[in-house]
Amino acid sequence: MKTRIIALAVTAACASAAVAQSQYEALQFMGNELNGTARFVGMGGAMSSLGADLSTMSTNPAGIGMYRSHDVAVSFGFNNTRTNADFAGNTTKENRTRASFDQIGFVWSTKIGNKTDLRYLNFGFNYHKRANFNRQFYAKGALNGASMTYQMANMIGNAGYTTANGFNGLLDAGSDVDNRNPYTHSDFYSTPYLAMMGARTGLVDANWDKDGNITQIFGWNGETGEYYSREEGGINQYDFNLSFNIRDRFYFGLTLGLYDLNYNLYSSYGETMNRNMQDGSVTYHDKGDFTLNNWYKAEGTGVDLKLGTIIRPFEYSPFRFGLAIHTPIWYTLTDRYTAAMTSNIALDGKNPVSYSENLSDYFYPDMNYVxxxxxxxxxxFNISAGTIVGGIMALDAEYEYEKYSSAKLKDREGYELNATSSISETLKGVHTFRAGMETKLTDAxxxxxxxxxxxxxxxxxxFRNIEATDNTRTVASYMNPKSRQAVTFGLGYRGRLFYADVAYKYDFYKSDFYMFDDVALQATKVTNERHQLLLTLGVHF
Known part of the structure; x- marks a missing residue:
C-alpha cells in the first residue's frame, strides 16, 4: 500500500492555469541517456578523463582539447524497446523497433606550437540524441474494486461541492465560454478537469438530504482495467565547444549546449465497473464501463553551459583525472493536450445510456489546452580518472551527481508552480557510475x-497528486522508475584516414506503474529493456 508522502492543497482562489504540471513531467525530461558515437557508447560513456572523442564535449568539454588533428563523424543505428508488465498476475508485452540517427559532429584542431605554453586551440560541434522517447506500453488486469472513478469522486468532494445545486451546476454548465464553461469559468477553478469529465459522463454521483446538502459523493467498483500508451519524440542536443591544451598536461574546455525537445503521448485507459445501490429495501445492480483517451504534446528549447578540465599531474605518467560542471538547463516549453471520455451505464440491468465529453469542444481556436x-x-557534477596501460589499454571510471529534487517549474512570469514542491519532496539526487575499457587487438x-x-x-x-500539481491534466497514470543499468560492447577500426566503430548497448530497469491513484491499487511491475546497435563512420585528418 502506498504511503501518502505529500499533502498539498488547491484552494478555490487558485486559478486552474496555475497548476498544470507534476513531478512526472519534469522527470520525463530530465533523463540523459547513454548515446553518442559508437566508441563512446561501447565504453559505457566512460571517457571524461580520456577525451579525444566527439561525445566527450557533452560530459567533460576538456576532452576535445586532447585532439591533435581534425575529425568528422556520423552515427546511426537501430533501437529496440521492450516492456513486460505484470499486473495482478496478468502479464503483457510490448515490442517496438525504430531506426535512429544518433550523432554527427566535427573537431577543427589548430596547432599553436611545440614549445609554447598553449599547444592546441580546438573548436568542435556535435549533435546527439540526448533522450529517446519512442516506446509502447500495455497493461491489463483485475482491479478488485479499485477504480479511477473513486479518484474522480474524491476530487469532486475536495473541490468543495456541498449542495445539490452546486453539483448539478457543474453537470449543467454549458460549452459556450460565455455560459459557464466548466473548464474555463472561475466558478470551477478548484475542480480538476479529470473530475469534471467523470461527473459529466455519469461516473461520479452524489446523494443529498431533503435540504439539498450533499451527504455522499461516490463512484463505482472497478472490475478490470486496461491501459495502452504510445510515446514518440526525443531531446536533441547541439554542443558547441572551445577547448585548449596547455603544455600537453592541462586541458580546459567550454561547451555551449542547445536543446530541442519534442514529445508526443497518446494513452487510452478503459475500465469495466459495477455498483450496488440501495433504495430502502430494494437493491439495484448497476453495470458500466468507460474509456479515457489522452493526447499530449510538449515542444520547447533549452540552453546550458558546461565547463571542464583534464589534468595529468605527473609529467611522464599517462594517468589523468577530470572535473566537469554543467549549469542548469533552462527550458522554455509549450504543452498542448486534450482528452475525450466516453461511458456506458446500465442502471439495474436496463439498456445502457452512453455519455461523452471531449475537451476539444471547450477550447478555441487551438482545440487543445495550451x-x-x-x-x-x-x-x-562529474569527476573522472583514467590511464593508459602498456600503450594498448585505456581505462576510465567516473562518478556523476545531479540533484533532481532541486529542479523547478515556473510559469512564463517566473513564478514557481505548485509542482516544484512535489519535485523537492519526491525526486532524489541521482548518482551515476560509469566504467569503460578499450584495448588494442592489433594496430588497427x-x-x-x-x-x-x-x-x-x-x-x-x-504518486501523482492531480489536485495539487496538475489539475488541468487528465492523465492519471504514473510510473516510478528504479535504478537503471547498461552493459555495452564495441569494436573499432582505425586507418590512416578513415575509421569505423560499432557498439551494442543493453539498457534495462524496472519500474512500478499505476493506472491511477488509489491506495488499494497494487503496482504493475514493469521491466523495461532497450537494445541499441550503433555504427559510427568517421574521418580524421
Missing part, C-alpha cells in the same frame, strides 16, 4: 566494454 512554462534542470582494431549505472530518481511511494 500551457506555456519554463523548467530548470539541476546542476550536474580495438575491443571495448563498458558499464553504466544510474540510481533511482524518485522515492518509492511517490
Amino acid at each position: 500551457w506555456d512554462y519554463s523548467m530548470v534542470i539541476p546542476w550536474r 582494431f580495438s575491443l571495448r566494454v563498458g558499464y553504466n549505472y544510474q540510481s533511482s530518481p524518485i522515492v518509492e511511494d511517490a
